Amino acid sequence: MNISKQIQFPNRFILVVILVLLGLIFSLMMLGVYLSSVGQGLSCLTWPTCPNGFNFPPPEYFLEHFHRSLVLVVAIILYSFTVFSSLKVGNKNFKVKLIIASLLLTTQIILGWVMILTRLNPIVVASHLSTAVALFGILLVTLLSVYNELQSNNVKN
Ligand code: HEM
Secondary structure: OOOOOOOOOOHHHHHHHHHHHHHHHHHHHHHHHHHHHOOOOOOOOOOOOOOOOOOOHHHHHHHHHHHHHHHHHHHHHHHHHHHHHHHHHHHHHHHHHHHHHHHHHHHHHHHHHHHHHHHHHHHHHHHHHHHHHHHHHHHHHHHHOOOOHHHHHHHHH
């Protein structure tokens, strides 16, 4: 069995995974701004999980718990998709975009920790918002480039 066999690029599976990631990150951004506006930003002072761990959270930090649980889902999908693509996809530009997205996600997770540590230092909160926008942006660019390549392949065939 040849484990280094590459998969066809682009394909619909890749497009769907990026679309799902974009939807999750958009929801995370909405949730983050909402929890910040209702003043729940410092409702849970532990990291990476809230004090309830993986149990159902009390209302005091339900939103913050939900924010972090969604991050876990995004992290599992994005990191494993980046590793999978590095091994199985031949397109270098696509792989570079995914690696940048993974680095931005790592930065975002660290910034989440620093935000709590510094009790919502305004510069750190601003960086958290900017990194979220950059992460959304790089995935949007990735989606559009995969979509364009799929379209041009369809025209050629
Ligand atoms: C993909 C990952 C993440 C995204 C896209 C994201 C996005 C956001 C956004 C857009 C906000 C609103 C910022 C504002 O009001 O200007 C926010 C707030 C917040 N996020 Fe995240 N976040 C992520 C990961 C995390 C992680 C891992 C943590 C902590 C472990 C975290 C903790 C917080 C906290 C405490 C706030 C409230 C800040 C405040 O009250 O001003 N976030 N997030």
